[in-house]
Amino acid sequence: MDQGKNYFHLHLISDSTGETLMAAGRAAAAQFHGAQALEHVYPLIRNRKQLLAVLDAIDGAPGIVLYTIIDTDLASIIELKCRDMGLPCVSVLEPVLQVFQRYLGAPSKRRVGAQHDMNEEYFRRIDALNFTMDHDDGVLPGNFEDADIVILGISRTSKTPTSIYLANRGFKVANIPIVQGVPLPQDLVRAKKPLIVGLIASVDRISHVRQNRILGRTEGFQGEVYTDRSLISEEIKYARMLCDKNGWPLIDVTRRSIEETAAAILALRPKWR
Numbered sequence: 001m002d003q004g005k006n007y008f009h010l011h012l013i014s015d016s017t018g019e020t021l022m023a024a025g026r027a028a029a030a031q032f033h034g035a036q037a038l039e040h041v042y043p044l045i046r047n048r049k050q051l052l053a054v055l056d057a058i059d060g061a062p063g064i065v066l067y068t069i070i071d072t073d074l075a076s077i078i079e080l081k082c083r084d085m086g087l088p089c090v091s092v093l094e095p096v097l098q099v100f101q102r103y104l105g106a107p108s109k110r111r112v113g114a115q116h117d118m119n120e121e122y123f124r125r126i127d128a129l130n131f132t133m134d135h136d137d138g139v140l141p142g143n144f145e146d147a148d149i150v151i152l153g154i155s156r157t158s159k160t161p162t163s164i165y166l167a168n169r170g171f172k173v174a175n176i177p178i179v180q181g182v183p184l185p186q187d188l189v190r191a192k193k194p195l196i197v198g199l200i201a202s203v204d205r206i207s208h209v210r211q212n213r214i215l216g217r218t219e220g221f222q223g224e225v226y227t228d229r230s231l232i233s234e235e236i237k238y239a240r241m242l243c244d245k246n247g248w249p250l251i252d253v254t255r256r257s258i259e260e261t262a263a264a265i266l267a268l269r270p271k272w273r
Helices: 019-029 048-060 072-085 094-104 120-134 159-168 186-190 203-213 229-246 258-272
Strands: 006-014 035-042 063-068 089-091 149-153 173-177 195-200 250-252
Touching: 006 019, 006 048, 019 035, 019 063, 035 048, 048 072, 063 072, 072 089, 120 159, 120 173, 149 159, 149 229, 149 258, 159 173, 159 258, 195 229, 195 258, 203 229, 229 250, 250 258
Parallel strands: 006 035, 006 063, 063 089, 149 173, 149 195, 195 250
Antiparallel strands: none
């Protein structure tokens, strides 16, 4: 373990997949730079027997307990057991449900995993993911009008992970590498429907990421060219020129996470329209 860093147990109990809890727990833990959460995730906890086994495990590694359990009887068991163990516990959804109930004037249905229903929205996301995977790194050019977003960028500007993140939000995304001397598809230049965005980053960041990516490359791969800082600088200038010429917005991802880059792209959509 790192010296000078405090570690603590973070127990996440869910009657569904646990994604909501993991997002909430990590967002909170990120605010405490001197502490590192050791996550224990317990998904699909839907009966008393399962829950008691989880609580026994928590008793052996005490820490903070977060839960999203719709069943009020199971939730009460968690509250009582944590109180007996002297551990803090928080129902992540309950305060939100109460606000919705007061505002809407109707009780919640308390249905487990309701956010994961295979409804129209679910299948739209699946369709978007399929489209995005089929149009990764310049594959299948020619039908850009079917895309919601097209992402351009030189190598190692996080085009693919950003595209997949957006696809999981229901957006059809194509991403295309910018390579000096290789013209962009004319269908892209003429496209009217999609938001077209360029991604750039600092020379330092791209060089660092590329250094970590050259291991395991095939024989004959010119790693010294791929990571040369002066050549990277030229690539960035070329990317800027292309986007300026076509009036496409640019986003600097140097200090942005994938999630922040995606949010910045989505913020451009109303302006683009």
